[in-house]
Amino acid sequence: MRKIDIFDTTLRDGEQSPGINLNTAEKIEIAKQLERLGVTIIEAGFPASSPGDFDAVNKIAGTVKNSIVTGLARCVKNDIDRAWEALKVAEQPHVHVFLATSPIHMEYKLKKTPDQVVEQAVEAVKYAKKFFPLVEWSAEDGFRSDREFLVRIIEKVIEAGATTINVPDTVGYATPQEYGDLFRYLKENVRGAEKVKFSAHCHDDLGMAVANSLAAIENGADQIECTINGIGERAGNASLEEIAVALHIRKDFYQAETGINLKEIKRTSQLVSRLTGFLVPPNKAVVGKNAFAHESGIHQDGVLKNKQTYEIISPELVGEGEVPLVLGKHSGRAAFRDRAQKLGFELSDEKLNKAFEEFKKLADRKKEITEEDLITLLTEQSVSIENIPKFELNSVQVSYGTDNIPTATASVTTPEGETKALAATGAGSVEAIFNTLEQLVDSKVNVLDFQVTSVSKGRDALADAVVKIRYNDVTTTGRDSSQDVLEATAKAFVDAINRYLFHEKFVKKHIAQI
Numbered sequence: 001m002r003k004i005d006i007f008d009t010t011l012r013d014g015e016q017s018p019g020i021n022l023n024t025a026e027k028i029e030i031a032k033q034l035e036r037l038g039v040t041i042i043e044a045g046f047p048a049s050s051p052g053d054f055d056a057v058n059k060i061a062g063t064v065k066n067s068i069v070t071g072l073a074r075c076v077k078n079d080i081d082r083a084w085e086a087l088k089v090a091e092q093p094h095v096h097v098f099l100a101t102s103p104i105h106m107e108y109k110l111k112k113t114p115d116q117v118v119e120q121a122v123e124a125v126k127y128a129k130k131f132f133p134l135v136e137w138s139a140e141d142g143f144r145s146d147r148e149f150l151v152r153i154i155e156k157v158i159e160a161g162a163t164t165i166n167v168p169d170t171v172g173y174a175t176p177q178e179y180g181d182l183f184r185y186l187k188e189n190v191r192g193a194e195k196v197k198f199s200a201h202c203h204d205d206l207g208m209a210v211a212n213s214l215a216a217i218e219n220g221a222d223q224i225e226c227t228i229n230g231i232g233e234r235a236g237n238a239s240l241e242e243i244a245v246a247l248h249i250r251k252d253f254y255q256a257e258t259g260i261n262l263k264e265i266k267r268t269s270q271l272v273s274r275l276t277g278f279l280v281p282p283n284k285a286v287v288g289k290n291a292f293a294h295e296s297g298i299h300q301d302g303v304l305k306n307k308q309t310y311e312i313i314s315p316e317l318v319g320e321g322e323v324p325l326v327l328g329k330h331s332g333r334a335a336f337r338d339r340a341q342k343l344g345f346e347l348s349d350e351k352l353n354k355a356f357e358e359f360k361k362l363a364d365r366k367k368e369i370t371e372e373d374l375i376t377l378l379t380e381q382s383v384s385i386e387n388i389p390k391f392e393l394n395s396v397q398v399s400y401g402t403d404n405i406p407t408a409t410a411s412v413t414t415p416e417g418e419t420k421a422l423a424a425t426g427a428g429s430v431e432a433i434f435n436t437l438e439q440l441v442d443s444k445v446n447v448l449d450f451q452v453t454s455v456s457k458g459r460d461a462l463a464d465a466v467v468k469i470r471y472n473d474v475t476t477t478g479r480d481s482s483q484d485v486l487e488a489t490a491k492a493f494v495d496a497i498n499r500y501l502f503h504e505k506f507v508k509k510h511i512a513q514i
């Protein structure tokens, strides 16, 4: 197995993402986690760019012992001096100097001829070598540079003492085949190539940063520069976790390993996301919330029979706890039965099927089915809701006119068998009904959501009412239908109250037991 060094630049290129601004304490926390993750090199910042960056690089260099700490510097003396001031406390001082080599950067940005660029690069590396045993030199925009010129300048900086040569795809323009080919070309044509490490640094403008980095490895790169969660300038850098896991899972193909402690990946990703404020997209490979979640019935059935049918990475590998199958509108009976059993329900096939039908109806209406929803559904099947003492709506009458205050009169039978009737007003008919029923159930009821839809088409369509309430600190959703919108509303409200009673008597007990 070849060893690939992981050069993490979350704190330098990652911090260049518009919208990220980490303070020194936050950077130290991330650096300590990167050390636990086992990265070879941490690029902690650009010391000459600001006093804050200088301070962070200096403190990280003094704190981290098991990873090499580096800082970025332009090919100018002052940048290298500041880098040395910040990094001289490090165990193995390392500096990263860079200079652009592409025609467009040399002509328009640096306003220098290729010869002047070679001279400046050589001078800077020689100067850096006076202080630093380890000097990385980067050919900024290396991918868009002339290959013969690259060979020439790289040979010169190796002679000047560079220990690592980085050839970035600064603007994310390369394709994997081209980028890999460039590494092969340089390794075969640069005199002294065997004395240095070759490094790849890719940006994700065309979504190919990880693929390009892997292509570089296939063609001889010894080091990969990347960031946690792929953060970085513009569309970001190659994502560390994707590269490390790809090399691990496909070691049969790449024959390479990184020394990354994969179990620390999830925690590192979460820390960087929390401190930078950059959320990880749910479908992000390796660290996204859905990376190990299976929702569709056919996949869930396969995974229950053998995980490897649909899972090439186990969540535990990257430090993620066991991810339960997601129950949603695409799930099938196999996953539903499995979850019911895990929640401690032993239902006959008939009851399980009934619960499954109810679950499918609920999943059509609700984005996320919570554990409590499932327990309620399953409990309803194991203990018939019909048998619990509950409120019955006997009648409801509403008086409404454009010039009147809406008034509702309702009568209910309480769980204790008592009949009660009351009238109350409201700003509209629905509010009048809610106000009346609230008094009849004797407690403050917060209506969190209320929706009425027609079940079918036409003027005689049934009305389906859904009322979500918070009652004595429990949230429940009631539902009922009727030909009349207001009657459906009153019945749905009473159903929500009865679901609360059911929750108190059965569901709470079940939750306490699991």
Ligand SMILES: CC(=O)SCCNC(=O)CCNC(=O)[C@H](O)C(C)(C)COP(=O)(O)OP(=O)(O)OC[C@H]1O[C@@H](n2cnc3c(N)ncnc32)[C@H](O)[C@@H]1OP(=O)(O)O
Residues within 6 Å of the ligand: 013, 016, 046, 048, 049, 050, 073, 074, 075, 076, 098, 099, 100, 109, 110, 111, 140, 170, 233
């Ligand atoms: C691809 C990358 O990620 S490169 C790293 C990018 N990161 C950053 O730029 C973040 C930190 N940068 C900064 O804080 C500032 O740009 C500083 C402190 C470095 C420099 O600030 P300023 O002195 O105001 O210069 P400014 O940013 O306007 O322009 C950059 C100058 O550096 C020159 N330059 C750019 N790269 C290099 C280099 N590798 N070596 C030497 N000079 C360089 C430019 O030609 C320009 O010079 P000019 O002013 O003579 O035209």
Ligand SMILES: CC(C)C(=O)C(=O)O
Residues within 6 Å of the ligand: 013, 072, 098, 138, 139, 140, 141, 166, 168, 169, 170, 171, 201, 203
């Ligand atoms: C400083 C260099 C290595 C860089 O970030 C780039 O070229 O993308």
Ligand SMILES: [Mg+2]
Residues within 6 Å of the ligand: 013, 168, 170, 201, 203, 233
């Ligand atoms: Mg970069």
